[in-house]
Amino acid sequence: MEFELAPEHKQIRELAREFAEKELAPGAAERDRTGQYPQELIDRMAELGFFGLPIPEEEGGAGADYVSYVILVEELARVCAATALMIAAHTSLGCGVLHQYGTPAQKERWLQPAARGRMLLAFGLTEPWAGSDAAAVRTRARLQDGEWVIDGSKVFITSGARAGAVIVAAVTDPEAGSRGISTIIVPRGSPGFRVGSILDKLGVRASETAELVFEGCRVPEENLLGQRGRGLAQFLSVLDGGRIAIGALSVGLAQACYDAASRYARERYQFGRPIAAFQAISFRLADMATRIEMARWAVYRAAWMRDRGLPHTKEAAMAKLFASETAMDAARDALQIHGAYGYTREYPVERYFRDAKMLEIGEGTSEILRLVISRQLGLGGDKG
Numbered sequence: 001m002e003f004e005l006a007p008e009h010k011q012i013r014e015l016a017r018e019f020a021e022k023e024l025a026p027g028a029a030e031r032d033r034t035g036q037y038p039q040e041l042i043d044r045m046a047e048l049g050f051f052g053l054p055i056p057e058e059e060g061g062a063g064a065d066y067v068s069y070v071i072l073v074e075e076l077a078r079v080c081a082a083t084a085l086m087i088a089a090h091t092s093l094g095c096g097v098l099h100q101y102g103t104p105a106q107k108e109r110w111l112q113p114a115a116r117g118r119m120l121l122a123f124g125l126t127e128p129w130a131g132s133d134a135a136a137v138r139t140r141a142r143l144q145d146g147e148w149v150i151d152g153s154k155v156f157i158t159s160g161a162r163a164g165a166v167i168v169a170a171v172t173d174p175e176a177g178s179r180g181i182s183t184i185i186v187p188r189g190s191p192g193f194r195v196g197s198i199l200d201k202l203g204v205r206a207s208e209t210a211e212l213v214f215e216g217c218r219v220p221e222e223n224l225l226g227q228r229g230r231g232l233a234q235f236l237s238v239l240d241g242g243r244i245a246i247g248a249l250s251v252g253l254a255q256a257c258y259d260a261a262s263r264y265a266r267e268r269y270q271f272g273r274p275i276a277a278f279q280a281i282s283f284r285l286a287d288m289a290t291r292i293e294m295a296r297w298a299v300y301r302a303a304w305m306r307d308r309g310l311p312h313t314k315e316a317a318m319a320k321l322f323a324s325e326t327a328m329d330a331a332r333d334a335l336q337i338h339g340a341y342g343y344t345r346e347y348p349v350e351r352y353f354r355d356a357k358m359l360e361i362g363e364g365t366s367e368i369l370r371l372v373i374s375r376q377l378g379l380g381g382d383k384g
Contacts, residue, residue, distance in 0.1 A: 003297075005071075012053075012068045016075035019048060020083075028080045031206035032351050035198075037082065037162075046117025050076075050087055055095050060112030066241070066303040070248035074296075077252025078259075081355040082206035084249045085362075089158035090114070092242035094121025097167055097183065101226035101234055110165055110185060119164030124154040124186075124212055125235055131156075132368050134169075135178040135232060139214065141170035143221060148172075148184050150217040153196065160210030161195040164188050168214070169231050181231040185223040192217030203354030239363065240313050241306060243320035246363040247299040250323035253359070254292045257330035257352050261285060261337040264347070281337060288330050295323035314376035321369040324359035331356035 005013070023044060031037060045051060054069040055061025069091065077084035098111040098121070114121045130136040139152025150170055160166060165187045173180030186193055196211030226234055262285055265276035275281045298319040305312040331353040335342035342349045360366050374380070 005067075008064070009068055009071055012064065013071050013075055015048065016050075016072045017078075019045075020076055020079040024076065024079045024083055028206075029345070029348065029351065031080070031082065033205075035200070035205045035208075037086070037206045037208065041083070042117065042120075045083075045087070049117075051090060051117035051120075052095060052115025053091065055091075055099055055111070055115040059099060059107050060115030061095070065307045066244065067300060067307060070244060070299055070303045073245050073248040074252035074255070074299075077249040078256045080206070081249060081253050081352075081358075082204045084252060085204050085207040085358075086120070086159055088242070088245040088249055089123070090120050092245045093123035093238055094163070094165075094167060096238040096241055097123065097225065097234055098185075100237060101183075103222075105222070106185065106225065114164070120159045120162050122157050122160045122163035122166045123235075124157050124160070124166045124168040126154060126156045128153070128155050132365060134235065135181070137169050137171055137181055139168065139170040140174070141168075141172050141182065141184055143172075146221050147218045148221060148223065150184065150186065150192070150214040150219070152214050154212040154214075156199070157210050157212055159208055160212050161198060161208055166193075166212060167225060168212075169235065173229055176229060178232050179229050182228050183225040183231040183234055184219060185225055186214070186217060186219050190217055190219050202357065203351070204358050240302075240316040242363045243316040243369075244299060244302045244306065244312075246359060247295070247302065247316075247319040247323040250320070250327040250356075250359045251292060251296045251299055253352060253356055254288070254295065254323070254327040254330040257327070257334035257349065257356075258285070258288045258292055260347065260349050260352070261288070261330075261334035264338055264341075275337070284333050284337065288333055291326045292330065295319070295326045298322055314373055317364065317369045317372040317376070320363060321366055321373070324356075325366060327356045327359050 049062045052061030053064045053072055054066050057063040073084050073088050095114055113119050141148045141150045165185055168184050168186050169181055171180050172182040192215050194213050196213045199209045265281050266274050268275050302312050302315040302319040334349045335353050338347055338349050341347055
């Protein structure tokens with residue numbers, strides 16, 4: 001077993017950290033306040049190759065391994081969780097499903113420019129009535145004169161309004177149940193496709209989250225991704241990678257919480273001593289550091305297994321569950337250590353606290369992840 005990062009992993013970490021601290025950090029609070037993400041930052045990350053890091057070079061990416069990718073997400077999240085989320089959703093879900101199931105023509109048209117950062121991809125699965133129960137999708141698509149005609153809506157879609165294309169899960173065979181769901185590539189500007197509301201969120205506010213509406217939306221028949229009726233299986237196959245990425249995001253945010261709390265505890269004096277000298281504070285920081293380190297290695301291990309083609313559904317779920325709950329605990333503890341100041345926008349921990357809650361919800365709620373893990377352990381889980 002080798003616990004030392006390879007030289008290429010260290011290089012990615014250094015590149016991502018330098019970019020995050022010099023170019024992301026200065027505007028992070030303002031982006032959170034306005035909910036706006038500047039195109040120039042996206043263009044800069046495209047120049048650095050951040051949008052397709054684990055995608056093969058022949059498909060437009062950098063050809064790096066998944067460990068490199070999670071290091072990138074972690075480093076970005078230490079400064080700006082919204083940026084890390086945008087990268088993660090685009091790469092793990094949008095690029096990931098095209099990489100696994102796209103035809104050569106689809107990869108040339110959609111994946112190559114996406115992996116180069118020339119356009120964002122979004123994955124449209126969640127609906128107002130189909131969140132954790134992904135098989136309850138109601139969006140419909142029917143073939144008519146060589147085109148898919150799509151009717152329905154999606155919600156909580158990361159980068160949905162900015163994306164150049166959305167990969168939409170829709171029922172193509174209503175009588176087949178979960179085996180009747182397919183995925184279809186819907187380009188921006190397709191007739192009958194429009195962006196609904198942009199959601200006003202508690203946290204990760206600079207990461208745009210949109211409602212998408214399809215009213216007689218028409219796209220060519222060849223925009224079907226993979227086999228008809230295999231959409232749900234496709235999504236589940238890329239979800240493991242998505243959960244590892246959100247685990248990495250969680251580790252980065254938790255590390256930011258620790259760094260801020262540790263720094264403040266050394267600077268803040270009460271009763272003639274820095275509060276870090278009091279056991280109540282030092283023990284809390286020790287617990288934070290321990291959990292963060294355990295979460296980091298759980299994420300790295302899951303990524304390592306993915307790189308080697310090993311089954312990792314359980315490990316991905318464990319990593320995301322533990323890391324996301326670690327991030328929420330770290331954010332709460334960091335705010336508490338800051339006291340009343342932590343409740344103001346003078347310090348970044350109030351933003352971290354708001355951002356952290358999303359991590360226990362997106363890419364599988366903590367409850368769903370416990371269900372996945374229990375089933376992977378052969379315990380069955382709740383069948384209801």
